[in-house]
Amino acid sequence: MRMISVGKKLFLGCATLLMLNLLSGCYGGSGSSGSMEPIKEDSLSQVTTMVESYGDIELPLEMILEPEKSMAMRTDSFQGGIHIYRGRVQIASLRDYIIASMRNHKWKLVGEASYKNVMLAFTKPNRTCMVVLSEDSTGVLGKTQANFYVTVDVAAANRLNPFGEPVTQ
Numbered sequence: 001m002r003m004i005s006v007g008k009k010l011f012l013g014c015a016t017l018l019m020l021n022l023l024s025g026c027y028g029g030s031g032s033s034g035s036m037e038p039i040k041e042d043s044l045s046q047v048t049t050m051v052e053s054y055g056d057i058e059l060p061l062e063m064i065l066e067p068e069k070s071m072a073m074r075t076d077s078f079q080g081g082i083h084i085y086r087g088r089v090q091i092a093s094l095r096d097y098i099i100a101s102m103r104n105h106k107w108k109l110v111g112e113a114s115y116k117n118v119m120l121a122f123t124k125p126n127r128t129c130m131v132v133l134s135e136d137s138t139g140v141l142g143k144t145q146a147n148f149y150v151t152v153d154v155a156a157a158n159r160l161n162p163f164g165e166p167v168t169q
């Protein structure tokens with residue numbers, strides 16, 4: 001029969017108590033009635049970002065705007081631009097995310113093409129959005145780029161002609 005030294009017994013006892021303490025913290029809460037309180041919305045961290053000022057085109061937070069490669073235009077009758085985002089996101093999951101998000105914001109997917117890159121085309125009354133997704137040549141550890149080509153026909157939305165005059169019917 002093998003004898004365990006006093007030091008090893010003390011170590012095993014402390015380790016057991018530590019494990020029980022950790023497990024009880026995960027199990028029952030800290031002396032409360034055991035009910036879980038709901039998380040308040042304002043305490044949650046943001047998980048999406050909006051593409052420029054459109055308000056209905058979202059991306060995951062991992063995608064970051066590259067302002068030096070992007071441009072936008074606003075006139076009385078037109079709003080649009082090319083917005084370039086990059087981030088460490090798999091191209092397939094980003095594609096799925098964009099399609100689901102656009103559907104949630106009432107965009108209609110009217111076309112999709114893919115080979116090496118993925119192109120998605122969406123429409124909404126008086127709006128169009130084309131998205132081209134591509135990966136860096138570095139592969140899995142590289143970054144994915146999302147190019148957004150967005151147009152908003154402000155005149156049509158406000159029923160104005162290209163000169164800003166009301167359209168009569």
